[in-house]
Amino acid sequence: MTDHDLLIEKLGREMRPVKPLRSTGWRVIRWLALALPCGILASLLVQRSFTDWSQPGAMQAMVQLVLAFVLGTLAIRSAFNMSIPGRRSISWKALLPIALLWLGISLSQIPGQAPIEHDNDSTRCFTFLLVVSTPMMALMIASLRRTRALHPVRSLAMAGLGVSCMAVTLLAFCHPVHLHPLDFVMHLAAIVTIVAMTVLVGKRWVTMK
Structure with a gap:
């Protein structure tokens, strides 16, 4: 096509308005509002028992839960920011502490003195985390x-960290307060x-693209 004005006019007619993205904070809240209920529903597919918060060490378990949730939220926020050119994301060094x-x-x-016998609880933990995270x-x-991403691997790795932290957060509600070494590894x-x-x-x- 040699008529550039006609081409521009044609493309202009075919263009559609682009819906602007919400703020990153709103996107994180919206994702959490959708993802956590889905994770909870998925947990119904896995054998589990609720955490006994009256056990000694429950306070440390609660701190673990809060840390996992905070880390997951920050990682999800960083993944959203990394997918938009020009946005500043949280460095992994800031998440490391x-x-x-x-x-x-x-x-x-x-x-x-961890018990030698441990049934298959560790395997169930691994299965729970994978099922809930899916x-x-x-x-x-x-x-x-x-939004796509300039560096998809980096964005997805940060997103994967956030998802895994949210899965760990849900696991805290149906896991013994104390950990077996195999639990930790799994x-x-x-x-x-x-x-x-x-x-x-x-x-x-x-x-x-």
Whole structure:
């Protein structure tokens, strides 16, 4: 087409208004309002028992829960910001102290004399985290897909961290106060798996066109 004015006019007629994005804070709140109920519903598919908050060490478990939720919220916020050019996101260095504090408290919740026999509780923990995180992961990828990303792997890795932290938060409501060493290992393995799955699955959908 050699008539540039006609081409511009044609493209102008086909253009549709772009709906502006809400603020990052609103997007985080909206995601939490959708993702957490979905995670709770998914938890009904997994065998679980509720936490006995009257046990010694319950206060540390509550602190763990709060730290996981705060870390997850900050990671989700950072993932949303990273998907928009020019937005400043939270550095992983800023999240590291919270993660290390959660890690330290988790280690302190492991009894000195852990029982040798542990049934299959650790495997159930791993399964719970993966099942609960699946709908939240799908919602996260769908949310990031709308804005795409200049660095999709970084955005998705941060999003995966946020999803895994929210899954750990839900696990705190149906897990013994004290941890078995195998529990701790399986929790970490589940977190790594969730982050990897978020990147691998989301990389196809969250790209800059």
